[in-house]
Amino acid sequence: MNPEREAAFAKANEPGMFVDRRPPSMSRRAAIAGASATLAAAASRPAYAQTAAMAALIAAAKAEGSVVVDGPPLDSVREVLVPGFQRAYGIPVTYISGGGAATAARVRAERAAGKYLLDVFISGPDTPTITFLPSGWLDKIEPVLVAPDVVDKRDWKEGHLWYEDEGHTILRVLQYVVPELAVNTKFVQPKLVSTWKSLLDPKWQGKMVAKDPASSGGSGASLTSYFYLVFGPEFVKKLYIDQKPMLSRDARQAAQWLAEGTYPILIGPDTTAMDQFRKLGYPLEPVFPTDGPSVLTGGWGLIALLNKAQHPNAAKLFINWLAGREAQTAYAKATQSLSLRTDVHYDDMPGYLFPQKGTKYMDTYDYKFVTEQRDPALAKARELLGE
Numbered sequence: 001m002n003p004e005r006e007a008a009f010a011k012a013n014e015p016g017m018f019v020d021r022r023p024p025s026m027s028r029r030a031a032i033a034g035a036s037a038t039l040a041a042a043a044s045r046p047a048y049a050q051t052a053a054m055a056a057l058i059a060a061a062k063a064e065g066s067v068v069v070d071g072p073p074l075d076s077v078r079e080v081l082v083p084g085f086q087r088a089y090g091i092p093v094t095y096i097s098g099g100g101a102a103t104a105a106r107v108r109a110e111r112a113a114g115k116y117l118l119d120v121f122i123s124g125p126d127t128p129t130i131t132f133l134p135s136g137w138l139d140k141i142e143p144v145l146v147a148p149d150v151v152d153k154r155d156w157k158e159g160h161l162w163y164e165d166e167g168h169t170i171l172r173v174l175q176y177v178v179p180e181l182a183v184n185t186k187f188v189q190p191k192l193v194s195t196w197k198s199l200l201d202p203k204w205q206g207k208m209v210a211k212d213p214a215s216s217g218g219s220g221a222s223l224t225s226y227f228y229l230v231f232g233p234e235f236v237k238k239l240y241i242d243q244k245p246m247l248s249r250d251a252r253q254a255a256q257w258l259a260e261g262t263y264p265i266l267i268g269p270d271t272t273a274m275d276q277f278r279k280l281g282y283p284l285e286p287v288f289p290t291d292g293p294s295v296l297t298g299g300w301g302l303i304a305l306l307n308k309a310q311h312p313n314a315a316k317l318f319i320n321w322l323a324g325r326e327a328q329t330a331y332a333k334a335t336q337s338l339s340l341r342t343d344v345h346y347d348d349m350p351g352y353l354f355p356q357k358g359t360k361y362m363d364t365y366d367y368k369f370v371t372e373q374r375d376p377a378l379a380k381a382r383e384l385l386g387e
Contacts, residue, residue: 051146051148053146054146054148057313057316057320058089058317061089061091061311061313061316061317061318062089062090062091064091064310064311064312064313064314065091065092065311065314066091066092066093066094066311066314067085067092067093067317067318068094068096068117068118068119068309068310069093069094069095069119069120069121070095070096070097070103070118070121071095071096071097071120071121071122071123071300072097072122072123072300072335073098073099074097074300074334074335076335077300077331077334077335078097079334080331080333080334081093081095081327081331081334082095084321084327085318085321085322088321089317089321091314091318093318100123100124100126100127103123103127104127104131107132107306108135111137116306116308116309116310117310118309119305119306119309119310119311119312120303120304120305120306120315120319121303121306122300122302122303122304123304124299124300124302124365125298125302125370128164128302129164129165129170129302129367132304132306133165133304136307137306137307138169138170138305138306138307139169139306139307140167140168140169141168141170141171141303141304142161142163142168142169142171144305144316144319144320145171145320145323147320147324149324150320150324154342155325155341155342155343156340156342157175157340157342162175162340164302164365164370165367169304170302170303170304171302171319171323172298172302172303172340173301173302173328173331173339173340173341174298174300174335174337174338174339175296175297175301175340175363175365176299176337176338176353176354177294177295177354177355177361178271178295178296178297179269179287179288179352180226180267180268180269180295181193181196181265181266181267181268181286181287181288181289182258182265182269182274182286182287183258183264183265183266183284183287184258184264184265184282184283184284185283185284186261187261187264188207188264188265190287193265193287193289194287194289194290195289196227196289196291196292197231197235198289199243199265200235200238200239200243204265205242205243205244206244206245207263207265208245208246208263208265209245209246209248209254209257209258209265209267210239210240210245210246210247210266210267210268211223211224211247211248211249211254211268212247212248212249213240213247213378213381213382213385214382214387215249221374221375221378222364222369222374223267223268223295224236224377224378224381225369225373225374225377225381226292226295226364227239227381228377228378228380228381229362229373229377230292231292233380233381233384236381236385237384239267240385245263245267246263251269251270251272252270252273252276254266254269254270254273255269255270255274255277255284256277258274258277258282259277259280259284269286271336272336274286286352292362294359294360294361295361295362295364296355296361296363296364296365297364298364298365299337300337301337301340303319305319325343328341328344329344332344332346333346336349336350337353338354
């Protein structure tokens with residue numbers, strides 16, 4: 001975190017950074033089609049300028065013949081990464097989507113048995129940062145980045161590559177704004193809930209659905225921690241106890257309740273689930289309260305290189321390819337996210353995803369937030385709520 005972010009963090013009790021706002025669009029089919037077209041176009045020309053380091057890496061990777069990648073459980077991602085890398089280099093990809101905790105358990109068991117089957121891991125913050133890194137399962141990514149368009153810092157936001165940890169072991173490639181509040185405008189106008197504290201008005205009692213603070217990990221944990229760090233214990237108690245929200249661990253069910261007006265306010269919406277109902281004509285709108293920092297996420301934006309891998313060179317080549325402009329353009333479309341590269345261009349992406357200068361943010365992928373602040377704040381909040 002640079003000095004400006006640290007100053008913002010000290011001011012608001014969380015990592016600070018920078019909003020616009022408009023609803024999601026783009027269907028899964030459109031995301032796949034657009035991303036596939038991008039990679040197909042890229043395959044018609046050289047993937048990178050052929051430096052000596054890249055040429056040697058490509059030759060060594062091709063000799064290994066394959067790469068094993070554990071990534072997002074999204075068809076849109078699988079359908080662009082697997083054929084995209086093979087088109088670029090002729091190397092098949094075995095794609096697994098085990099999910100964070102399941103992947104960690106599998107890798108732990110494999111390594112205990114002396115098996116090192118996974119080469120590359122793409123995920124959110126918890127598993128690579130809290131499990132893989134301290135377990136000693138990762139090699140540093142920074143030294144293996146050799147593709148000219150990857151190592152050119154001018155092509156990255158703020159003029160540098162982004163790493164999740166201070167040791168530059170885990171590469172971060174995505175960052176975007178995520179809404180943490182939504183309303184059904186048939187029942188509630190956004191201006192009526194323009195601040196988080198406005199949700200404490202007695203008239204909203206029993207009319208809200210919220211992510212369950214008791215759910216483990218993920219965005220729900222980050223949101224509960226956010227409330228505790230920014231507004232303190234009394235706010236958490238009043239919101240989750242006094243206001244009697246319906247608590248849910250089912251993102252689609254919560255979005256359906258919002259759409260039907262059963263609960264016209266949703267705290268912690270899943271934008272993909274919400275967008276499904278928006279496409280059906282339901283008047284659902286994200287809201288960005290003005291009395292707290294907006295929230296930045298990294299989505300499926302962390303990339304880790306497993307040590308002792310079966311295909312070390314193919315893994316390194318895959319990471320260089322995925323961090324490049326063409327693959328990042330396709331990956332951002334497939335995940336409906338924003339790349340930290342500055343040379344990626346977007347079509348038909350929600351305006352609210354884009355961070356804006358002058359707006360304060362909490363970055364929930366900040367290493368200090370993930371490893372030091374989030375879980376202690378969550379534990380205090382849960383204790384307060386009797387969980």
